[in-house]
Amino acid sequence: MNVLANWWDLRSLANPVNGLLGWLRDKGWDEIAYIVSGSIGAAAIGLFLGVAMLALIWVERRVIARIQIRRGPNRVGPQGLLQPVADAIKLMQKESLTPRLGDKWVFWLAPLLLFIPTVLTLGVVPFGDGMTVADLNVGVLFIIAVGSVMPLVVFMAGWSSNNKYSLLGAMRTIAMVLSYELPAVISLLSVVVLTGSMQLGEIINFQKDHNTWNVFLLPLPFAIYLIASLAEIGRSPYDIAEAESEIVAGYHTEYSGMKFGLFYAVELANALIIGGLFAVFFFGGWWTYYLDVIIPSWVLFFVKMLLGYWLFVWARGTVPRLRIDQSLKFSWQFLVPMGLLNVVLVAFEVALWYQLDAPGIILAPFAVINWLLTAGLIVGYVRLLKLEHTQTPRRLTLTEDVGIVTHVPAPSAAGYSAAGGSPA
Amino acid sequence: MQIHSTEQVVFYLLAVVAVAAALGVVFAQDIIHSALFLVVTLILTAGVYVLLSAEFLSLVQVLVYGGGVSILVMFAVMITRVRDARGPLDGAQKPIAIVAGLAIVTVLVLMISRTEWQQAIPAVNRPDESPVRVQRVITQTDKGQLMSDTDAIGHDLFTTFAVPFEVASLVLLVALVGAIYLARGEEDEVT
Numbered sequence: 001m002n003v004l005a006n007w008w009d010l011r012s013l014a015n016p017v018n019g020l021l022g023w024l025r026d027k028g029w030d031e032i033a034y035i036v037s038g039s040i041g042a043a044a045i046g047l048f049l050g051v052a053m054l055a056l057i058w059v060e061r062r063v064i065a066r067i068q069i070r071r072g073p074n075r076v077g078p079q080g081l082l083q084p085v086a087d088a089i090k091l092m093q094k095e096s097l098t099p100r101l102g103d104k105w106v107f108w109l110a111p112l113l114l115f116i117p118t119v120l121t122l123g124v125v126p127f128g129d130g131m132t133v134a135d136l137n138v139g140v141l142f143i144i145a146v147g148s149v150m151p152l153v154v155f156m157a158g159w160s161s162n163n164k165y166s167l168l169g170a171m172r173t174i175a176m177v178l179s180y181e182l183p184a185v186i187s188l189l190s191v192v193v194l195t196g197s198m199q200l201g202e203i204i205n206f207q208k209d210h211n212t213w214n215v216f217l218l219p220l221p222f223a224i225y226l227i228a229s230l231a232e233i234g235r236s237p238y239d240i241a242e243a244e245s246e247i248v249a250g251y252h253t254e255y256s257g258m259k260f261g262l263f264y265a266v267e268l269a270n271a272l273i274i275g276g277l278f279a280v281f282f283f284g285g286w287w288t289y290y291l292d293v294i295i296p297s298w299v300l301f302f303v304k305m306l307l308g309y310w311l312f313v314w315a316r317g318t319v320p321r322l323r324i325d326q327s328l329k330f331s332w333q334f335l336v337p338m339g340l341l342n343v344v345l346v347a348f349e350v351a352l353w354y355q356l357d358a359p360g361i362i363l364a365p366f367a368v369i370n371w372l373l374t375a376g377l378i379v380g381y382v383r384l385l386k387l388e389h390t391q392t393p394r395r396l397t398l399t400e401d402v403g404i405v406t407h408v409p410a411p412s413a414a415g416y417s418a419a420g421g422s423p424a
Numbered sequence: 425m426q427i428h429s430t431e432q433v434v435f436y437l438l439a440v441v442a443v444a445a446a447l448g449v450v451f452a453q454d455i456i457h458s459a460l461f462l463v464v465t466l467i468l469t470a471g472v473y474v475l476l477s478a479e480f481l482s483l484v485q486v487l488v489y490g491g492g493v494s495i496l497v498m499f500a501v502m503i504t505r506v507r508d509a510r511g512p513l514d515g516a517q518k519p520i521a522i523v524a525g526l527a528i529v530t531v532l533v534l535m536i537s538r539t540e541w542q543q544a545i546p547a548v549n550r551p552d553e554s555p556v557r558v559q560r561v562i563t564q565t566d567k568g569q570l571m572s573d574t575d576a577i578g579h580d581l582f583t584t585f586a587v588p589f590e591v592a593s594l595v596l597l598v599a600l601v602g603a604i605y606l607a608r609g610e611e612d613e614v615t
Contacts, residue, residue: 103454103456105457106456106457106460136479137479137574138479138480138483138574141480141483141484141487141574142483144487145483145484145486145487145490145491146486148486148487148490148491148492149467149486149490149491151491151495152463152490152491152494152495152498155495155498156460159456159498159502167502174495174499178495181491198574
């Protein structure tokens with residue numbers, strides 16, 4: 001597993017840890033080694049979450065600002081780097097309100113419980129070669145199962161606030177998560193069928209052994225998982241649960257101070273984790289076509305994780321919010337049947353592969369077939385459902401209003417341009 | 425009570441909290457609190473499955489009961505508006521409920537006392553390479569291959585228990601169709 005298993009070889013941060021544990025075990029302190037390894041894992045996850053939170057708030061605000069053609073936070077510290085710290089201090093100082101007619105205990109518990117699935121999921125994420133806290137052999141199922149507790153906590157938050165907007169937001173979230181959990185699970189099922197394992201380490205090893213990324217073999221599950229995971233963590237364009245123009249702020253309307261901060265932090269952390277899971281399931285995890293010999297594997301993983309996160313920020317800055325009925329319909333009518341068809345296809349291919357006992361090169365024609373069938377399925381299904389293009393504003397009227405000239409209008413005789421100014 | 429292993433300590437911790445939560449289900453004044461206590465009990469049952477090295481089963485327990493059933497219960501409770509009815513939900517069927525409860529307890533106690541439990545508790549074997557790695561359950565197929573518990577469950581479901589499996593899925597399908605039929609209501613209604 002390790003190229004050079006010396007403790008100073010930082011290409012895998014597991015090496016110094018293993019060195020320490022090996023030293024402890026040589027001394028005969030097995031129990032201490034057991035406790036120390038657990039503590040190191042927990043501390044690493046805590047540290048990672050803390051640092052990532054601070055960094056991501058800054059990245060998100062700056063990137064969104066760039067997309068929206070404004071500057072973003074740039075006063076506190078160089079380039080506004082200390083803005084997240086200032087935000088955190090501000091949140092801590094704020095008064096923590098509890099609705100008088102709300103359910104006090106449930107109201108307090110919800111933001112705390114919301115953190116548990118996030119932290120638990122990080123426990124199975126392989127941050128690098130041998131850098132997993134617990135590489136469970138049912139890792140994929142673990143991620144799905146732990147994530148499935150999330151709507152319950154959201155319900156607790158929405159219900160205990162004793163506020164109709166909170167309750168509406170919670171119900172919307174639950175409807176969204178229940179609808180989009182299915183396509184997400186089905187698309188991961190394709191990955192599991194192909195790689196033959198639910199262990200995240202084994203999924204990476206499959207991609208390493210066959211010199212491919214899963215995204216080349218499974219384009220449709222990748223697309224479905226991208227959309228479904230966006231919806232599950234409730235980020236724009238799927239931030240229907242907290243659509244501020246409709247239901248104030250959804251299930252965390254009544255939360256203030258650091259409790260609101262926790263909801264915000266969990267949303268960011270979930271986006272980052274989904275980025276990491278993308279890397280594991282579809283982009284080879286820490287393995288990157290021999291680059292991992294030169295560059296430490298954990299650096300590669302972090303880069304992929306942040307790219308996935310950046311994709312989410314990009315989507316948030318550019319894609320308009322969907323309506324709840326549109327998004328639920330899209331899941332049930334389009335994503336679920338597509339995903340199921342793809343699972344059948346992949347299962348057929350894997351069965352063929354085992355029957356023929358063929359070498360790994362057979363994956364190349366499979367990839368071609370999958371891409372062609374994906375394109376065919378999408379086009380055919382859209383035709384079947386008789387969905388139409390809904391691009392009603394044909395011209396980019398908005399950019400014209402702002403002043404970006406897309407075409408020069410012909411001079412008109414009685415237009416306001418002749419009058420030398422626009423009528424106020 | 426003699427304590428043999430760490431597993432036993434963990435088991436008693438889980439059991440105490442699970443039983444306390446189960447009592448909470450019965451004695452909580454607010455019905456939403458009862459439902460939340462029920463979720464705690466169900467999730468801690470998953471912890472017991474982990475102790476039995478049935479990882480797959482425990483995660484399915486969390487997925488189905490922690491994620492699915494609990495949400496259904498919550499929705500049912502919320503939509504039927506029983507929240508205003510605080511206080512114990514006693515009714516005319518209280519004596520019948522007591523008798524039924526006692527009958528179930530009797531059956532369970534008899535079953536537990538008559539079962540021959542495995543006496544020797546296998547010692548935890550700690551793998552050498554990494555102490556954090558979760559111990560895997562290995563079962564053997566008829567061909568002598570080694571399988572994890574996930575593989576074993578899949579193997580059994582599609583060979584030995586294929587018919588019950590199909591029957592169960594048929595029952596679920598019927599329930600699903602029935603639910604959709606009920607939810608749709610009258611045909612001429614505007615949806």
